[in-house]
Amino acid sequence: MFDAEMFMFWLIASLTGLCAIATVITQNIVRSATWLLFTLAGTSSIFFLLGADFVGAIQLLIYVGGTMVLVVFGVMLTAQGPFVNMRTSGAEWAISIVAGLMLLGVLCFGLTSFQKLPTGEALAKANEAHSKQRKANDPKTSTHASTIGQALSGVGYGPIYKRMPPLLPTKDAKGNLVTLPGAPRETERIHYLLPFEIVSVHLLVVLIGAAYLARAKRRRGGKA
Amino acid sequence: MSEGVALYPYLVLGALLFTCGVICMATKRNAIGVLIGVELVLNGSNINFVAFSQYNPDFQVEGMIFALFVIVMAAGEAAVALAIVLNFYNNHSTVDVDSAEELKG
Amino acid sequence: MLKWLSEFWNSNATYVLAIIAANLLIGFMLVHAIFSVWLERKVAGRIQDRLGPTRVGGKFGWLQTLADGMKLLVKEDSIPASADQFLFRLGPYIVLLGSFLAFIALPFGDGVIARDMNIGLFFMLAIMSSEVFGIILIGYGSGSKWSLFGGMREAAQMISYEIPMALCVLVPVVVAGSMNLSEVAKQQSGIWNWYIFHDPFTFCAFWTYFTCAMASCKRAPFDLAEAESELVAGFHTEYSGFRWLVIFMAEYGSMFAVSGIAVIMFLGGWSLGLPFELTDFFGTTLHLGFFGVVIGNIINVSVFIVKGWFLVFVMMWVRWTLPRLRIDQVMMMCLKYLIPIGCVLLAGVSVWVLFVPIILQQIVGWLLFILSLAGLGYMGFQLRTWSSALPGAGMPGMWRMEGLPGYQGATKN
Numbered sequence: 001m002f003d004a005e006m007f008m009f010w011l012i013a014s015l016t017g018l019c020a021i022a023t024v025i026t027q028n029i030v031r032s033a034t035w036l037l038f039t040l041a042g043t044s045s046i047f048f049l050l051g052a053d054f055v056g057a058i059q060l061l062i063y064v065g066g067t068m069v070l071v072v073f074g075v076m077l078t079a080q081g082p083f084v085n086m087r088t089s090g091a092e093w094a095i096s097i098v099a100g101l102m103l104l105g106v107l108c109f110g111l112t113s114f115q116k117l118p119t120g121e122a123l124a125k126a127n128e129a130h131s132k133q134r135k136a137n138d139p140k141t142s143t144h145a146s147t148i149g150q151a152l153s154g155v156g157y158g159p160i161y162k163r164m165p166p167l168l169p170t171k172d173a174k175g176n177l178v179t180l181p182g183a184p185r186e187t188e189r190i191h192y193l194l195p196f197e198i199v200s201v202h203l204l205v206v207l208i209g210a211a212y213l214a215r216a217k218r219r220r221g222g223k224a
Numbered sequence: 225m226s227e228g229v230a231l232y233p234y235l236v237l238g239a240l241l242f243t244c245g246v247i248c249m250a251t252k253r254n255a256i257g258v259l260i261g262v263e264l265v266l267n268g269s270n271i272n273f274v275a276f277s278q279y280n281p282d283f284q285v286e287g288m289i290f291a292l293f294v295i296v297m298a299a300g301e302a303a304v305a306l307a308i309v310l311n312f313y314n315n316h317s318t319v320d321v322d323s324a325e326e327l328k329g
Numbered sequence: 330m331l332k333w334l335s336e337f338w339n340s341n342a343t344y345v346l347a348i349i350a351a352n353l354l355i356g357f358m359l360v361h362a363i364f365s366v367w368l369e370r371k372v373a374g375r376i377q378d379r380l381g382p383t384r385v386g387g388k389f390g391w392l393q394t395l396a397d398g399m400k401l402l403v404k405e406d407s408i409p410a411s412a413d414q415f416l417f418r419l420g421p422y423i424v425l426l427g428s429f430l431a432f433i434a435l436p437f438g439d440g441v442i443a444r445d446m447n448i449g450l451f452f453m454l455a456i457m458s459s460e461v462f463g464i465i466l467i468g469y470g471s472g473s474k475w476s477l478f479g480g481m482r483e484a485a486q487m488i489s490y491e492i493p494m495a496l497c498v499l500v501p502v503v504v505a506g507s508m509n510l511s512e513v514a515k516q517q518s519g520i521w522n523w524y525i526f527h528d529p530f531t532f533c534a535f536w537t538y539f540t541c542a543m544a545s546c547k548r549a550p551f552d553l554a555e556a557e558s559e560l561v562a563g564f565h566t567e568y569s570g571f572r573w574l575v576i577f578m579a580e581y582g583s584m585f586a587v588s589g590i591a592v593i594m595f596l597g598g599w600s601l602g603l604p605f606e607l608t609d610f611f612g613t614t615l616h617l618g619f620f621g622v623v624i625g626n627i628i629n630v631s632v633f634i635v636k637g638w639f640l641v642f643v644m645m646w647v648r649w650t651l652p653r654l655r656i657d658q659v660m661m662m663c664l665k666y667l668i669p670i671g672c673v674l675l676a677g678v679s680v681w682v683l684f685v686p687i688i689l690q691q692i693v694g695w696l697l698f699i700l701s702l703a704g705l706g707y708m709g710f711q712l713r714t715w716s717s718a719l720p721g722a723g724m725p726g727m728w729r730m731e732g733l734p735g736y737q738g739a740t741k742n
Contacts, residue, residue: 004344013237020244020264027256030469031415037282037423037462038242038262043267046237047291050278054448055291057455059270064293065458065491067263067302069484072465074306076481078313092251100247111232145448145508148307149290151285192289199296206300213307 009049016042029075037068054145152196234275242268255309255319259302267299334370350443354432362581363394366636369645376649398574406570409472416470421568421575423463425443428582431456435510435589438599438629439608450502453590454495457583462489464564467576468696471567479563482656489663490551490689494587495539496671500531500678501594510590514598526698528690531680535595537670539640540585541615544659546580549648553656581641585587588640589633596636599629640714 019038026032040063049057245264252258270291277287313319349536367382370393371641374381386392408417433456434449436442446452468480501524505513517523525535544551555563565576592598601607607628611621649738656661679689 004341008344009233013233017237017240020241023260023264024248024251028413028415029252029257030262030466032252032257034416034419034466036263039264039268041459043241043271046234046271047274050234050274051278052274052288052291053272053446053452055270055288056293057448057452058292058295061451061455061458062299063263064462065488066454067299068301068462069465069488070306071256071259071263072462073470073484074259074309075467076477077310078256078319096247096250099250100243103225103246104239104243108236111235111239138262145451147285148288151289152292177293195293199293203296203300206304210303210307212305214310 005049009046012042012045012049016046030072033068033071033075036071040064040068054148121165151192153191153193231275231279235272238268238271240268241265241271246293253320253322255321256306256314258321259305259309262301262305263298268293270294309318331502337387347443352435354429354443358429358578358585360430361585363398365581365584365641365645366394366397366577367391368638368642372642372674375650376646392667401574405572406572407567409567411472412567413470413472414556416466416566417472418572420463420467420470421572421579422683423462423466424460424579425575425582427456427458427463428579428586431583434510435586436514436593436598438626439515439606440511441626441630442511445460445511447627448508449509450498450513450590450594450705453510453586454498457586458487460579460583463579465667467568468564471601473563473567475560475562475566475585475716476564479560479566481708483547483564486547486551486553486656486659487545487659487662490541493663493667493671494538494541494545496668496675497534497541498590498594500674501527501676503675504528504531505594510593510598514593514600515606517597518600519604519685520597520600520602521695521698522604523600525595525633526694526701528678528681528693529697530674530681531595532697532701533670534678535591537674539591539643540593540665541663542591543644543711544663546584546587546644548584548644550651550654551659552653553659558574584641584644585637589624591640592633592636596661599633601628601632663682 016039019042021031023035024038026035037223044059044064044076046058047053047059241264245261245266245268248261248264249258250261252261271295273287273291275287277284277291309319312324316323367390371381371389382390382393383397384390384393408414431453433443434446434452436445436449440450464483464487465480467478468478468483471477501513502508504524504527507513507514513524517687524531526532547553547555555565560566565573568576606625608622608625611625612619613615613621615621617624
């Protein structure tokens, strides 16, 4: 049975992965940034596919419209020739690729062992939650943006989130690993006002710091 | 009704981006290339956050909020990193990270 | 086979519909570009006291754009030797994507939308902001100093103007309580309910938004990125043929997209100005069912497109009327004036919605509506009767008629 969502996922995921690999391989730094742009756009499509519209749009707005432009500006301001190229030696490539593949192997191994955790009833439950989630992701009814907004602005959000997220899987009587629902919370409303404020202050500091660091100065005659 | 994609492929994609970012940081000699690697790493982690928010109902909003924080932090980090790179370029007339060796013992 | 088809439809209807919607949108974008290029040339001709295209296609030269398009398609597609081939080829398509994808979230009628997103407005702004990267690539990849200057100016300008644009668009969002474009449009049935007349802040926000929108579409007087007189043609100096065509399609597409946002957020969306939804009227009140909904939506879509085209026309009008600013003036206008204005409007509308009594809000809204109508009427009257200071220049000529008060004859000397 042809499943369009599956098809879309594999299409986007493979393109994103290829673009990420191209980012690494390309030696020209602006082309590398362009491939990174496609990777970021692919990531945001993955977010849209997952139903996280708001995060996907934020990703586009900040990364693609902001950070990438900043990066390209950085390249232009620091380039000596018209199209910058910096070669990496073959040995460096070999070592880093081997190390990278080992890292990927470790990560994937970790993931497979994670995937083994929910079995039987727990797995059925997770699948059910997922399909419920997929229905809730109907763009008309999903309330993600406002939920996120409430959570960030300190109003707190819905009574569904009364429970703590399960921390660690435990073994039940038969020895199966299951994730138990967490203990009920004292307060029903969860909010992220403090982190939000910290981030805003942090951004302000970053703004001032970046402006201070990059301010126009007379150049000290460098080595060059 | 289609079953949709399982969680695992998303995590593998995240891991792939993470690895690419790490390799990018290790191999690029251009300071901005290193920055690009960092962005890839952050994106890999973001995919994991959002995928978990979809597949674990207890983590739904938390996953997205963490992803948002990561994105905002990445923007701040890029601004500071570029400021440092520009400063470095002012002092050394190059952005080759191998030439930053004054502190070598 | 049938069973397989129905199963396929059941599980993948969303995707099939998405493909149809995408094709319709591409079609609309093409037709819009063809129409607006023709309109632009006619408007420019009118304003500069000449005729514009007259021959191709019989009357009014209405097939001129098609002929131009054919010419561009067969033109030599040259790539300069100093250009970065890959980036040079890629750039225009990124720009086109940024402008085209914005249409996904733009509702043309009641339910006539590719994807009705909860955060449609935000999505549109986010997508249109990615257009700037394509332009930087074009400017950088061309390997020419004019292109590079144009690209850098464009990047600085677009990123700066995004901020006041988003601030101004947030003003009606505060009033509406939603970023879902369909929902915002549905709230404004009845011309006196349009958000431009809601309160003084939304009224000012509309004009500020429109200014920023013009700047973010790099239209004159903000077209510093392509300033012909100093930068040859700015970021697209090196382009010819099909890629140049693509850049221009993107420009006209994003003009319609920002106008569409303005229409939906401030000017009642697809509403004709009547205090009921046309689809409901035909479908439910007249008992026409689905057929009625279709009729209502055809009217809705036409109204929406006409409103959008009117705003596009205003952009052209401004372009051919005002002289170009300098780049420092453009940046100063954004950073020193438009951003503070946007902040004040946003704070003001929040206070207005929260603390001003409803009755006062309604009175002010009606006053604004009546005053705007009166102002429009006065302008129309002036256009018909005002005599030009220049002898025989006949500036408001297309409006002026013999026998009206103030008419001084078409040629005096």
